[in-house]
Amino acid sequence: MAAPRFFVATGLAPGQVGATIPLHESAAHHATRVLRLAAGAALTLFDGTGGEYAVTLVHFDRRGATVRVEAYLPIDRESPLAVTLAQGIAANDAMDYAIRKATELGVTSIQPLVTARSAPLPPGERGDRRLAHWRGVAIAACEQSGRNRVPEVRPAQVVTQWLDAWTGSGIVFVPDAERSLAALAQPPAPLALLIGPEGGLDERELRAARARHFHPVQLGPRVLRTETAAVAALAVLQSRWGDGR
Numbered sequence: 001m002a003a004p005r006f007f008v009a010t011g012l013a014p015g016q017v018g019a020t021i022p023l024h025e026s027a028a029h030h031a032t033r034v035l036r037l038a039a040g041a042a043l044t045l046f047d048g049t050g051g052e053y054a055v056t057l058v059h060f061d062r063r064g065a066t067v068r069v070e071a072y073l074p075i076d077r078e079s080p081l082a083v084t085l086a087q088g089i090a091a092n093d094a095m096d097y098a099i100r101k102a103t104e105l106g107v108t109s110i111q112p113l114v115t116a117r118s119a120p121l122p123p124g125e126r127g128d129r130r131l132a133h134w135r136g137v138a139i140a141a142c143e144q145s146g147r148n149r150v151p152e153v154r155p156a157q158v159v160t161q162w163l164d165a166w167t168g169s170g171i172v173f174v175p176d177a178e179r180s181l182a183a184l185a186q187p188p189a190p191l192a193l194l195i196g197p198e199g200g201l202d203e204r205e206l207r208a209a210r211a212r213h214f215h216p217v218q219l220g221p222r223v224l225r226t227e228t229a230a231v232a233a234l235a236v237l238q239s240r241w242g243d244g245r
Contacts, residue, residue: 002044003041003042003043003044003054004030004031004035004037004041004043004044005043005044005045005046005052005143005144005146006023006024006027006030006031006043006044006045006046006143007027007045007046007047007048007139007142007143007150008023008024008027008045008046008047009024009047009048010047011024011047012045012046012047012053014051014072016053016069016072017069017070017071017072018068018069019068019069020058020066020067020068020069021066021067021069022064022065022066023057023060023064023065023066023067025064027045027065028060028064028065031043031057031060031065032057032060032065037057038057039057039058039059039060040056040057041056041057042054042055042056042057043055043056043057043067045067046142046148048139048142048148048149048150049148049149050074050076050148050149051072051073051074051075051076051148052072052073052075052148053069053070053071053072053073054069054070054071054073055067055068055069055070056068056070075148076148076149077145077146077147077148078106078147078149079106079108079238079242079243079244080242080243081106081189081191081237081238081241081242081243082108082189082190082191083106083107083108083190083191083192083193083234083237083242084107084108084109084110084111084168084190084191084192084193085098085102085107085109085110085111085192085193085195085230085234086111086113086159086162086166086170086192086193086194086195087099087102087110087111087112087113087195087197087226087230088113088115088117088118088159088195088196088197088201088226089112089113089114089115089118089119089121089156089197090118090119090197090198090226090227091119091198092119094198094225094226094227095112095119095134095227096133096134096137097227097231098195098226098227098230098231099134099137099138099141099153100137100138100140100141101141101227101230101231101234102151102230102231102234103137103138103141103142103145103147103150103151104141104144104145104147105231105234105235105238106147106234106238106242106243107151107234108151108152108190109151109152109153109154110134110138110151110152110153110154111154111157111162111192112131112134112153112154112155112156112157113156113157113158113159113162113194114156114157114158114159115158115159115196115197115201115202115205116201116202116204116205117196117197117198117199117200117201117202118197119197119198121156127156131153131155131156134153135150135153138150138151138153159194159201159205159208160204160205160208163208163209163211163212163214164212166192166212168188168189168190168191168192169187169188169189169190169191169192169213169214169215170187170191170192170193170194170209170212170213170214170215171184171187171191171192171193171194171214171215171217171233172194172201172206172209172210172214172215172216172217173193173194173195173196173217173218173219173229173233174200174201174206174216174217174218175200175218175223175224176218177216177217177218178216179215179216179217179218180217180218180219180220181217181218181219181233181236181237182236182240184215184217186240186241187215191237192214193230193233193234193237194209194214195226195229195230195233196226197226198225198226219232219233219236
């Protein structure tokens with residue numbers, strides 16, 4: 001059985017091999033209170049910048065836990081295909097699902113987009129908490145999937161403003177497009193995959209995407225939910241040009 005994996009934002013470095021260090025509070029709680037691991041258990045830590053650390057749980061009590069760093073392993077499980085998922089903001093569960101599965105499928109970054117039909121994004125502090133939550137979803141997906149680099153979840157932008165600033169190539173998912181994603185030649189990197197929210201992008205937004213030379217494509221004759229479209233499209237992209245071949 002693979003060692004449980006935990007994200008640790010700070011405090012890791014290859015030079016720490018052999019050292020005993022404190023385990024971050026949230027990781028300590030999950031390891032000892034949720035998983036009920038005993039002293040001597042093997043864990044894997046990563047900080048999101050690449051590579052991972054094999055550690056052993058040395059001691060824990062009510063005040064926290066300590067681990068011994070056994071080895072630094074320069075392992076990356078990143079796809080050679082760099083894709084930004086530009087996702088119209090969907091309702092809570094759907095947005096979480098899209099971010100979680102996109103992370104598992106190797107997306108490089110995630111750009112939440114405010115569109116004419118997107119779910120509302122609260123202003124101010126509530127919006128900041130929503131962004132922090134999405135970043136936590138991506139971290140948890142990395143812990144589960146074995147990724148050692150956490151995809152950046154960027155602050156939300158209005159779709160037309162984001163399109164004006166995007167300098168790479170792009171694909172936009174349109175259910176009634178004439179061409180399928182499977183028939184598209186590989187666009188140059190960096191690549192963005194633009195997915196509308198529930199209800200899709202409106203005509204003005206689609207015109208803006210086409211003006212930026214985004215390729216309209218469809219994924220078959222059925223209308224997919226926004227979170228399904230993101231997952232299906234990323235799976236096709238990875239199977240054609242990434243590490244899913």
